[in-house]
Amino acid sequence: SQQGEEDPQALSIQEGENATMNCSYKTSINNLQWYRQNSGRGLVHLILIRSNEREKHSGRLRVTLDTSKKSSSLLITASRAADTASYFCATDVRGGADGLTFGKGTHLIIQP
Amino acid sequence: KAGVTQTPRYLIKTRGQQVTLSCSPISGHRSVSWYQQTPGQGLQFLFEYFSETQRNKGNFPGRFSGRQFSNSRSEMNVSTLELGDSALYLCASSFWQGGITYEQYFGPGTRLTVT
Numbered sequence: 001s002q003q004g005e006e007d008p009q010a011l012s013i014q015e016g017e018n019a020t021m022n023c024s025y026k027t028s029i030n031n032l033q034w035y036r037q038n039s040g041r042g043l044v045h046l047i048l049i050r051s052n053e054r055e056k057h058s059g060r061l062r063v064t065l066d067t068s069k070k071s072s073s074l075l076i077t078a079s080r081a082a083d084t085a086s087y088f089c090a091t092d093v094r095g096g097a098d099g100l101t102f103g104k105g106t107h108l109i110i111q112p
Numbered sequence: 113k114a115g116v117t118q119t120p121r122y123l124i125k126t127r128g129q130q131v132t133l134s135c136s137p138i139s140g141h142r143s144v145s146w147y148q149q150t151p152g153q154g155l156q157f158l159f160e161y162f163s164e165t166q167r168n169k170g171n172f173p174g175r176f177s178g179r180q181f182s183n184s185r186s187e188m189n190v191s192t193l194e195l196g197d198s199a200l201y202l203c204a205s206s207f208w209q210g211g212i213t214y215e216q217y218f219g220p221g222t223r224l225t226v227t
Contacts, residue, residue, distance in 0.1 A: 028159050030213060042116075042202060042218040088155065092213045098168050099157030100216065 004032075004089040004103035011093075012109040018078040021106040023089030024069075030092045032065055032075050033100065036085045043088065046074070084110045114138070116219035118203050125224045130191040133222045137184050137205030144186040145216065146178060149200040158201075161186055164206060190224075198226045 007022045007030045023032070035043040047063045049056045049072065056063050062075040070105035078081055086107045117136045125131050137144050146158040157170040161180035176186040184205070190197055200223050204216035 025133050033215060042220040045215040045217060048215045102155035104154050
């Protein structure tokens with residue numbers, strides 16, 4: 001079953017604009033992670049945010065976590081054509097013992 | 113550090129055959145997880161190994177199995193292949209210690225096509 005659900009399913013914006021993707025989940029988590037996947041290739045880890053953290057930054061990426069609402073958001077600022085990819089949130093419930101549970105992903109298209 | 117490597121990258125098999133996929137984790141990572149990705153079901157957890165022991169398994173039939181060697185390399189096997197087993201199989205390694213999970217590093221995947 002899908003623990004995380006991303007919203008929107010697809011997003012198309014102009015280069016230079018900001019992109020925001022949201023993720024909702026159902027059960028308590030140890031941490032939540034965001035990954036990027038280009039054209040059916042392997043996943044690239046972006047950010048891990050633990051349950052006791054509220055916000056993390058990495059370059060042009062900003063992730064927030066609201067455990068009371070069981071939701072997270074990924075913000076990509078000043079988007080570039082190379083950011084075109086699918087973005088997945090993944091939740092870790094039991095310290096990795098059950099693996100990560102992924103959402104269906106948001107497909108982001110950056111128009112030049 | 114070299115990344116996670118998976119072999120082979122592409123495979124075409126016939127229904128009823130079996131297949132073995134290999135994964136070499138990042139040096140120092142003792143946790144190896146396997147995932148199946150299909151357009152319909154998305155990314156689904158298959159199993160996870162740590163120090164040669166399977167710690168947990170996802171909701172897949174017994175035709176899916178795996179193992180981990182003392183050097184942390186892992187293999188997964190699918191027996192009696194079905195058309196629905198066509199998927200991208202991803203391996204991921206991570207550093208794990210004392211119940212604390214760290215980020216997972218994924219390999220490029222093995223694209224399996226069953227005809």
